[in-house]
Amino acid sequence: AQRVTQPEKLLSVFKGAPVELKCNYSYSGSPELFWYVQYSRQRLQLLLRHISRESIKGFTADLNKGETSFHLKKPFAQEEDSAMYYCALQPNSGNTPLVFGKGTRLSVIA
């Protein structure tokens, strides 16, 4: 079965420090990986997907198939980055739904 693991429930960093939110997945095929974000009092929304290879709000994520990881990184954290971040996997085999990790709460301290 597919599984997404986010080992950190809470990650606190100082403003301007680099941030890395970890995501590991378990899936034997070639998945699509996503990062979703939920800011305070806002809806859960897509931040980025690996297939786009883009940087959104300064965040990037690289799919490492060897390590089955999809860590989210930003070189300089901002206070407005404080939010709940969810890593999600879409199996690339048939009509299967997104599988989410349990989420990591990022707190950026001024």
Next chain:
Amino acid sequence: KAGVTQTPRYLIKTRGQQVTLSCSPISGHRSVSWYQQTPGQGLQFLFEYFSETQRNKGNFPGRFSGRQFSNSRSEMNVSTLELGDSALYLCASSLVAGVNTGELFFGEGSRLTVL
């Protein structure tokens, strides 16, 4: 374009009661998914509907059910409520269902409290 709309936003029920939650997807979106969000478990998939057909079902007991109407609006029902059903129930819509579904658009959720 209006976003995904969920009603009611908040509700309180007692054990043993039942509840029906409603979701109106973004216009033109035919796929609707439901997730249960709790602090300890994150987002857990409940079910997905596409063109009035249940495409996928998560690992929840039969007390949890859903349906989709011809206008793509969806409802989920939980019968014989238990304390552990207290959660935020999220609905998400997407343009199509299937492989590489693409972006999910989430509603604000229905927060259910079971006393």
